[in-house]
Every structure is written in structure tokens, then in C-alpha cells.
Amino acid sequence: MQTYIGTKIIRALPMTRQEYNDYRGWQLPADENGDDEGYLVEYVDGGKANDQRHAGYISWSPKDVFERSYRPMQGHGLPPHQQRVAEEKYELNEKLGKLLAFFQTEIFSSLPEAERSRLRNQARFMDGYSAVLQERIVAFGEQQ
Incomplete structure (x- = not known):
């Protein structure tokens, strides 16, 4: 292990x-x-x-x-610009979660394939953006 x-x-x-x-x-x-x-x-x-x-x-x-x-992020020495990155990741993940849930609806299924494809691309980009923010957050701990 x-x-x-x-x-x-x-x-x-x-x-x-x-x-x-x-x-x-x-x-x-x-x-x-x-x-x-x-x-x-x-x-x-x-x-x-x-x-x-x-x-x-x-x-x-x-x-x-x-x-x-877990430790609270506020009050643990994170400068405001780093706190903002963490908040941005949280907000992005909430939006991505809602988009992924939308994929399971009848409305999504009824959209033209071209629009469904654009939405799937949007989700992929959001996921990649989230991964970059995660890398930055991990690096914050290495910088302290």
C-alpha cells in the first residue's frame, strides 16, 4: 500500500x-x-x-x-489573492456540478447535437480550469 x-x-x-x-x-x-x-x-x-x-x-x-x-482557510495566513483562488475554485465547481447535472435532463437530450457538443466542451474546459486552480491551491501550502 x-x-x-x-x-x-x-x-x-x-x-x-x-x-x-x-x-x-x-x-x-x-x-x-x-x-x-x-x-x-x-x-x-x-x-x-x-x-x-x-x-x-x-x-x-x-x-x-x-x-x-481540515483547517479553515480564512485566518490561516492565506493572503487575499490566494483566498480568492480557493473561492474561485469553489464557485467554478458549483457551476460545473450544475452543468453535469443538466446533462442528465430531458432538456439536454432534446437539444441539437451541435449544442450538446458545445456544452460537453464547456464542461471539459471547466474541469481543466478547476484542475489548474487545484494545482495552485496545493502550491500555496508548499510556499508557506
Whole structure:
């Protein structure tokens, strides 16, 4: 096995395990503690949305795991121009997620092939742009 370290941009909201289960409309399993502190995490760097209220994939993370893995970007020494890059990537990924979801609709299917092709090209360019922004964000950590 090889060891990896990842960099992701996420959105998060403090929430107990019970609150997360309630939010999702799920029953808390009998062997889990609903009072466990944690976070609802929305991955904005990819992953198919699994809840219609969110553009990205959501899950729940225990507080200790979350806090070892993620740090707030604001207040951690990122200069404003670097913070803007992270925000730009977040906004771009939200738009890309919506475009990819549009591809699954009847409206998209009813468009002429030339327009569908242009939209697919748009998605490819957006994905490439997102990858460049990700490289820049990773480099920010190497510069500190």
C-alpha cells in the first residue's frame, strides 16, 4: 500500500451524528451515539451529488477526524489573492456540478447535437480550469 495526502475544498457545518441522520431522513443505527459531535461535509471538488439540497457529495465526519483533516482557510495566513483562488475554485465547481447535472435532463437530450457538443466542451474546459486552480491551491501550502 502507498501513502497519500489529499487536498480538497469542502464546505462544512457543525452537526451531531443524530442531527445529520435527521437531516438525511435516516434512522440512527442502534449501535451509534447520536450525541457524537461532527460535521456535515460537502465535497465541492467532485463527486456526484447525493442529496438534492447540495451541489456536491455530502457525508458526516466525526469532529476529531474532521479537525485533523481540515483547517479553515480564512485566518490561516492565506493572503487575499490566494483566498480568492480557493473561492474561485469553489464557485467554478458549483457551476460545473450544475452543468453535469443538466446533462442528465430531458432538456439536454432534446437539444441539437451541435449544442450538446458545445456544452460537453464547456464542461471539459471547466474541469481543466478547476484542475489548474487545484494545482495552485496545493502550491500555496508548499510556499508557506
